[in-house]
Amino acid sequence: xxxxxxxxxxxxxxxxxxxxxxxxxxxxxxxxxxxxxxxxxxxxxxxxxxxxxxxxxxxxxxxxxxxxxxxxxxxxxxxxxxxxxxxxxxxxxxxxxxxxxxxxxxxxxxxxxxxxxxxxxxxxxxxxxxxxxxxxxxxxxxxxxxxxxxxxxxxxxxxxxxxxxxxxxxxxxxxxxxxxxxxxxxxxxxxxxxxxxxxxxxxxxxxxxxxxxxxxxxxxxxxxxxxxxxxxxxxxxxxxxxxxxxxxxxxxxxxxxxxxxxxxxxxxxxxxxxxxxxxxxxxxxxxxxxxxxxxxxxxxxxxxxxxxxxxxxxxxxxxxxxxxxxxxxxxxxxxxxxxxxxxxxxxxxxxxxxxxxxxxxxxxxxxxxxxxxxxxxxxxxxxxxxxxxxxxxxxxxxxxxxxxxxxxxxxxxxxxxxxxxxxxxxxxxxxxxxxxxxxxxxxxxxxxxxxxxxxxxxxxxxxxxxxxxxxxxxxxxxxxxxxxxxxxxxxxxxxxxxxxxxxxxxxxxxxxxxxxxxxxxxxxxxxxxxxxxxxxxxxxxxxxxxxxxxxxxxxxxxxxxxxxxxxxxxxxxxxxxxxxxxxxxxxxxxxxxxxxxxxxxxxxxxxxxxxxxxxxxxxxxxxxxxxxxxxxxxxxxxxxxxxxxxxxxxxxxxxxxxxxxxxxxxxxxxxxxxxxxxxxxxx
Ligand code: RUQ
Ligand code: CUA
Numbered sequence: 001x002x003x004x005x006x007x008x009x010x011x012x013x014x015x016x017x018x019x020x021x022x023x024x025x026x027x028x029x030x031x032x033x034x035x036x037x038x039x040x041x042x043x044x045x046x047x048x049x050x051x052x053x054x055x056x057x058x059x060x061x062x063x064x065x066x067x068x069x070x071x072x073x074x075x076x077x078x079x080x081x082x083x084x085x086x087x088x089x090x091x092x093x094x095x096x097x098x099x100x101x102x103x104x105x106x107x108x109x110x111x112x113x114x115x116x117x118x119x120x121x122x123x124x125x126x127x128x129x130x131x132x133x134x135x136x137x138x139x140x141x142x143x144x145x146x147x148x149x150x151x152x153x154x155x156x157x158x159x160x161x162x163x164x165x166x167x168x169x170x171x172x173x174x175x176x177x178x179x180x181x182x183x184x185x186x187x188x189x190x191x192x193x194x195x196x197x198x199x200x201x202x203x204x205x206x207x208x209x210x211x212x213x214x215x216x217x218x219x220x221x222x223x224x225x226x227x228x229x230x231x232x233x234x235x236x237x238x239x240x241x242x243x244x245x246x247x248x249x250x251x252x253x254x255x256x257x258x259x260x261x262x263x264x265x266x267x268x269x270x271x272x273x274x275x276x277x278x279x280x281x282x283x284x285x286x287x288x289x290x291x292x293x294x295x296x297x298x299x300x301x302x303x304x305x306x307x308x309x310x311x312x313x314x315x316x317x318x319x320x321x322x323x324x325x326x327x328x329x330x331x332x333x334x335x336x337x338x339x340x341x342x343x344x345x346x347x348x349x350x351x352x353x354x355x356x357x358x359x360x361x362x363x364x365x366x367x368x369x370x371x372x373x374x375x376x377x378x379x380x381x382x383x384x385x386x387x388x389x390x391x392x393x394x395x396x397x398x399x400x401x402x403x404x405x406x407x408x409x410x411x412x413x414x415x416x417x418x419x420x421x422x423x424x425x426x427x428x429x430x431x432x433x434x435x436x437x438x439x440x441x442x443x444x445x446x447x448x449x450x451x452x453x454x455x456x457x458x459x460x461x462x463x464x465x466x467x468x469x470x471x472x473x474x475x476x477x478x479x480x481x482x483x484x485x486x487x488x489x490x491x492x493x494x495x496x497x498x499x500x501x502x503x504x505x506x507x508x509x510x511x512x513x514x515x516x517x518x519x520x521x522x523x524x525x526x527x528x529x530x531x532x533x534x535x536x537x538x539x540x541x542x543x544x545x546x547x548x549x550x551x552x553x554x555x556x557x558x559x560x561x562x563x564x565x566x567x568x569x570x571x572x573x574x575x576x577x578x579x580x581x582x583x584x585x586x587x588x589x590x591x592x593x594x595x596x597x598x599x600x601x602x603x604x605x606x607x608x609x610x611x612x613x614x615x616x617x618x619x620x621x622x623x624x625x626x627x628x629x630x631x632x633x634x635x636x637x638x639x640x641x642x643x644x645x646x647x648x649x650x651x652x653x654x655x656x657x658x659x660x661x662x663x664x665x666x667x668x669x670x671x672x673x674x675x676x677x678x679x680x681x682x683x
Pocket of ligand 2: 230503512590591592621622623659660661662665668
């Protein structure tokens, strides 16, 4: 009877293995993607009746049916765009398909994330090492602004940069494997805001500060604000071939202690310039606890702040000519140098602005002032002319030349309350988020865009209500030299009555807006709750521009170096190598076993564990965890990982695959035996 049972178990296991092997081959053999019907759809009268019945039962209106038809994406049909969204305080980036609004992936950047095995690779994890600031682990970020790498001002689909406002850091994601490769910490400042924004060929990734501080972790009391506190902008040099920021070729510029805000790089005729907003040119220092006006009042007294205009090509030349001074080891062009060399100019911009956005043709920079119902349009040609011909209205308190507002202003357009950010389409329209109005405004651009739309240039065309309190918005490729139009995402901060209540903490609401027809038509198509952090900006790229790897290029690939790793174990050569108390484990993973399955070490051993997934089938991912040692890896096909730890707690540790990889996934396990120092027979 026992034998029969064993036989049955073996037969069952063989069947399961056959099933798992068959399943594994299927995606390579024939595509399981849904076929696109070639015959155009025609509804029979009976189907119309049935559809109407379903719609009535669900209390849907005709426009809802159209919205569903425009967004519903059947199983196996791919989205047209990928939205890369900041993940706010989650510290991550979210990738979302458009128009389906399906969450495709979270990309771990500033926060350890166990599913991706990000930051759970033992004592010398290179991910954790990058999360250290001044010797302390900082394992979260407040991600605000993603920037896709650009070539000629267009997204090229190669890299993604994301700023961490809370800690003045920037992450670099490689879009071949959608993994973070680098975290760069700004040595000058604690926190920032204007990151990340790229120059048109990703020569530099721009990071501007926000709350002024004493650069380089200096100290000064608020009464020394004007002398000691400073703002800054940093130009991180991007090395595309290496896929890394080259910190040794990067530099910064000292700025007055106004609170610099968002940035954008010029393009086309304005390539070479960078624009940065500011607020609190009042240099208010708060102190409500001492009876002084609070920051919110002190920083909003004047009618205008300063738009910063930086000639980054000239600044780069000054840096290369050795004109920078070091602060905390980092080269900084002083304000005096910037003024003397003509690198920095200001022009007045209406009250407490927030976003500055350059039009696709590079001819205008649009500033939205949160306390002003207008957007202000600056002409970049007029800015260049005012710089060349010294059309100044004066200097600021730090000696920076101020370009006369009337000499550089092109237009002002009244849109509504609380304008923040602006994006563009292919029909000569601009779209601005209105925070206080909870609306998206469509308005008409002038100049060479005037012939693209029927409206009078520089006028409000229509507003669509969104729900609620919109911050950023993003149109399809809407900040490139050639926007697509079609879709726009309203990134709403509040969602009060849109979804079921999820306790007192509610999700944000991403609303998909149809901007495909011009004029006054601009319906909301879909609501997507985002319950994993409060995103700020996002960018939407045409999906076919992304050239993602299906599996790692070769077995033994190290994603940290993006190359084949010479230390990767070879099949047939697995095992444990001991040298005193130094132990090296060479392990392979394949459906459905690890080799070796038993690993014996002694208490106190220093263990270096090398593990490679010997798989070539897409999606055949394994995991690897050691409970109690805070170790979990995600081993995608071909991936090699190395981790180390001190085996300081003896015991018998089941080790197992954490990804349901096959029918015999539960059997994909082994034991780590950590022999106690005082065990019988130990040294
Ligand atoms: S900022 S809306 Cu970084 Cu506008 Cu958030
Ligand atoms: Cu490998 Cu589960």
